Amino acid sequence: MLRLLLPPNLEAAIPRDAIAIRVELDLLPGDRPGPTPASPPSQSGGSATGLGPAAAGNRNAGTAPGDLPENLLPGLALLQRLGVKPQPASLIQLTRPQLRELITALAGQPVFFYGTLPEVPLAWHGTELSGVSELLNAAPPPNVRNTNIRPAASPGPTAANVRNTNIGRAPAPAGESGSPLLIDGSEHFLAVMLPARGSVHYDAVLEFLREHRFVLDPLNRKWWLRDRHRVLNLLATHGRRLREDFGAEFTDNFKRNTARLREAEASAEVSESPDGYDVSLGLNAGRATETQVREAVASGRGYVEDGQAIYLIDQSRLEKIQAAHRKLAGDPTGTGSAVRQHRISKARAAEVNDLLEELAPHFQAPETWRRRSAALRNLTSLPPAPVPAALDAILRPYQKLGVAWLWHLYRQEVGGILADEMGLGKTLQALALVAAARAANTRAVLPAFASVSRSQNRGQTPAGEHAGTVPHLVVCPASLVENWRREAARFAPELKVFVHHGTRRLAGRDFAAHDLVLTSYGTLARDTVLFESVEFDLILADEAQHLKNRRTQAAQSLRALRGRGRFLLTGTPLENSLDDLRSLFEFLMPGFLAKVPPSLKRDERSWHDAQLRTQTAPYILRRTKAAVAPELPEKIEQTIWCEPTPAQAALYRRMQEDSERELLDLAAQGSSEGNLRFAVFTQLLRLRQICCDPRLVPSARNAAAADSAKLDAFRELLAESIDEGHRMLVFSQFTALLGLLREELDAQGVPCCYLDGSLTPKARQAAVDKFQNDAAIPVFLISLKAGGTGLNLTGADIVVHFDPWWNPAAEAQATDRAHRIGQTKVVTSYKLICSGTVEEKVLALQDTKRALLADVFEASDEAAASLSLADLRELLK
Known part of the structure; x- marks a missing residue:
């Protein structure tokens, strides 16, 4: 198997004739021949490496000559001339002519990938490699005329x-x-x-x-x-x-x-220690001692002698080694040295592995090191997580990869950020991880980063630590707690779930009776002492942007928790600055990132920022809808469950009781069935308005915006949508609600367009044109009756149904304002539903009593609707 990974900065590297390519080569047993005298010498002066056609034709006895795919032989021969050796991975640096020749030799073969998308091969258009050949053809002429093929990092004339x-x-x-x-x-x-x-x-x-x-x-x-x-x-x-x-x-x-x-080469050794790895990096100069090498470097001498040979010290190689020392030490001001040892955390294995492989051609890593680092660089090599069969059957291929990635990090006792674009199922993947951990019956062991907390309680049994049972914890915004409960019940019904929120709270030892505990950031902050006393297995924090300010009580409370695996879910891991990312990793892996001095020069700050990006990259997984589009339907539909706020729930119950009394009074007074129907419709309307926002009900005009659970959920959706560059349509049947949403957007400084039935046809078309033609407007507020049909709004790819349209066909028509001919993106439709209310009842009955619901909510003449009073009153209960 052959894989060529192109750098993410390819466009910038091509004009410089400095195109670094990672070669991953998995030779079959028959592809490792012995000496082949008939093969030409390699450019490094040794015998042929066995990659090219000559090697394929000079097999040892008993080796099948067909082991190397014939269609790869020209490319393998060229790689041999470029100095690639038969090892699993190596780096070469090519000029434009060299890369062109390599593309020609491997035309049509699915072996080229971008390093950032190692599972998706680049497409071919005839003999042109998509996105690469165009860059090569458009680049200016090279500065250096000599374009004969040579190894990218060959030594001097030794x-x-x-x-x-x-x-x-x-x-x-x-x-x-x-x-x-x-x-x-x-x-x-x-x-x-x-x-x-x-x-x-x-x-x-x-x-x-x-x-x-x-x-x-x-x-x-x-x-x-x-x-x-x-x-x-x-x-x-x-x-x-x-x-x-x-x-x-x-x-x-x-x-x-x-x-x-001789040429002094970089050498690297790694040994495992209880709390990480000891990394030794230096120059291999034969029998010369470390002291001799240090003295030569310190004196500016470019060579060192060991009594038998003279080892030349390439200054550029030495500078790379010194730069590597600075990276390993986390100190941009250090002068570095030729030989030095470093203690690094286990979480840095992937980052440091790439660094050492580039510098030291003979680097051999320990097995645990290779296992930690290799899988993080290539998701396709990860073994699947032991997800229960019923749940595994629901997962899409990219979701299975995501769960496998989370599982790998969990098993290695490090953390990670699942940063998939909104709509790709981060909650489902997280629940699959929890189910896999439960199915594997893995006993949690506190990692090194929690050892301090444990040592402080030595001799005591933590409150939540029962033999063989360790609960998992999810922390999320209060508006999403109910949604997590619903999703867990739907996709992982085998989990024993407890919602630690509101008036229902657990005592310390009670945690062990549950597989999964759900709580909000606010509740966690209030019950910090309780949660600190419990040892959790998995800790998952949803909507992790709430933790980006490390000084908030929520962030401090979360960092104080003890758990084996720590994970964050967010579509926007980086909002304002790289300091956001530092704050997140303080929770994920305390001590993983070097502390940044408070006062830094600009170049030192840039160095630390570059280090941060490199170190954190293996622990952030982000897939966009565009990247996984072949696995997605054209339209994704999701329901977001919102638990009413205490004030909202109290108002809803009071309205239910008033409705029941009013109906009883009317019946006792001998009112006609028409009057009773009218009363029922009025009460249903009030209950639906309370579900949206209590301020819509005349008797609750003085309610606060904070009393609307749906508004909280909408804020979360809005922030993530804008941060990811999406544009959304928001539909509601209530123009008064649209007015409240417009006030909310104005308060946040978010521009929007607005459309309801009061607009003239000309003004209506002007609003549509403005939204379609101005990508800087991220939100369009639309009255469902006025804009549910007849509009073309392909500029949006997110649709929010704030209050559900009870006829699914009509709701689909509204969604299709964005999902129609001309739309080039996957459209995601969100339906906000208040749990335990008339909205949930109607949703459950949508299929079985669709005709009834259409009569209730769409009949132009309510009095003529053919419904029994029993049916109507059932909806009010």
Whole structure:
């Protein structure tokens, strides 16, 4: 299997001719041949690597020659010439011509991927690679003319790489004539013959020789450098430049005389410790000691001797090692050193693994390290989570990947952020993780980051810690607690769920009787002492943007919790600045990120920010609807359950009681059936208005906006929608409610369009055109009666039904204002439902008594509706 991962900054890298590509190669057992004399030498001076056709044709006995796919052989041969070795992963840096040749060799093969989407191969259009060939064709001409294929990071002219004339020579570029730059000498001197005056390199080489104080001998016309220290330093610092930029050839005499020269390579070792890993990174210079290497680097000497060989220290490689030390230490001001050890957390395995693989070609990581880091870089390699079969059958493929990713982090005792775009089912994936943890019957063990809390209670049994039973916890905004309860009952009915909210509260040891405890951020803050006494298995925080201010009581209370796995759900992990992300990771993995000094220079701040992005990337999973579009229906429909606020619930109950009394009084007075029907319709209207916002009811005009559970849920939807760049249509049957929503939007500074039945046809069309043509307007408020049909509003991809339209066909028509011809995005429709109210009853009866409901809510003449009073009064209960 062959995979070529392109960098996310491809567009910027192409003009610089510095295109870093990760090569992932999974050779079959038969693809690892022994020595193949018939194969040409590789550019590193060794024998053929066994990647190309020559290797395929010179198998050891007993090896099937067909193990390598024939359609990949041209590409594998080219990769061999580029210096790729038969190992699972390596990095190469290509120029534009090299990448073009690689694309040509592998035309039509699904082996190219972006590193940020490693599971989705790039598409081919004939021989053109989608999105890549266009960039290559549009890029300006390269600055360096020599485009012959070479390894991207090959060493200078040492004995290891100049013994073969094909390696010491870089053929002259097309169109260049005359003799090449020729270098003779030893470790004590260099004698350089300039290229022909017609060479494109002549002026640059002459300037280079003068800059480094070569002396011209007029008798033999050679430029001489006769100082061992200066010669070795120049070969260490500029050897690669002489060969690659100037097309230098090295004489056989030079190769014999420099047989003792070697290239000092980066070396890395990792060992596991109880609270992380010990990482040692340095330069491998044969038998030279660490002290000798340090002294050479400190003195500016570009080489070190071990008694048998001379190891050249490439300054650019040394700078990369020193930069790696700064990254590992989290200190941008450190000078770094050639050899140094670091203690890192387990959570940094993936980030540091990539760093070490790039620097140290022979890096061998421990098994636990490889298991932690490899899966995070390639989601397709993750084993599935043990989700119960019934729930697993519901999950879409991308959701199964998400659950597998969460499960992997949980098993490794690290945290993560599920940051999928709204509408992709973050709640469902989180519940699948909880169900998998319960099914696996995993006993929670406190990770290192909770050891402090445990040590403070040594000798005591935490309140929630019963043998073999550890509950899971979900913390979310109060407006979403009921929605979590409903989703858990629907998708994971085997879970014992308790809602710790309102008047229903648990005592410490009672937690162990439940699989899943749901609570709100406000309740958590009020019951901090109680929750701190309980050891949880999984802790999941929904709508995690509530934690971005680390000073809030909610954030502080959440950080004080103890749990094995900590996860955040949010569609917007980064809203204002990277400090938001730092605050989130203080909860997820305390101590994972280095502390940032309060006063920093701009370049130091930029360094810390870049470090933050690199370190946190493996622990944030975000998929957009566009990325997973093949797995999605054209329209996603979701119901958001809203638990009425205490004031809202009290008003609703009072209205129910008044309605019942009024109906009894009317019946006792002998009122006609028409009057009774009218009374029922009036009371149903009032109850529906209370569900939306108590301020709609005349008797509750003085109610506060905070009394509406739906308004709270709408605020959450609105914030996430705007942050993700979506645009929404909001439908309601009540124009008074639309007015309240417009006031809310104005208070937040959110521009909107408005449409109700009072608008003239001209004004109506003007509102539609304004929304369609101005992408800066994220919300369109629409009266269902006035705008439910006849509009084309494909500029929106989110539809919110604030108060449900009881005829599903009419509701679908409203949603189809956005979901229609011309829409290029997946449309998500949200229906807000107040639990335990007339809205829930009607929703449950929607299929079985659809005709009845249509009569109740759509009959133009209520008195003529053919419904029994028993049916009507049932809706009021």
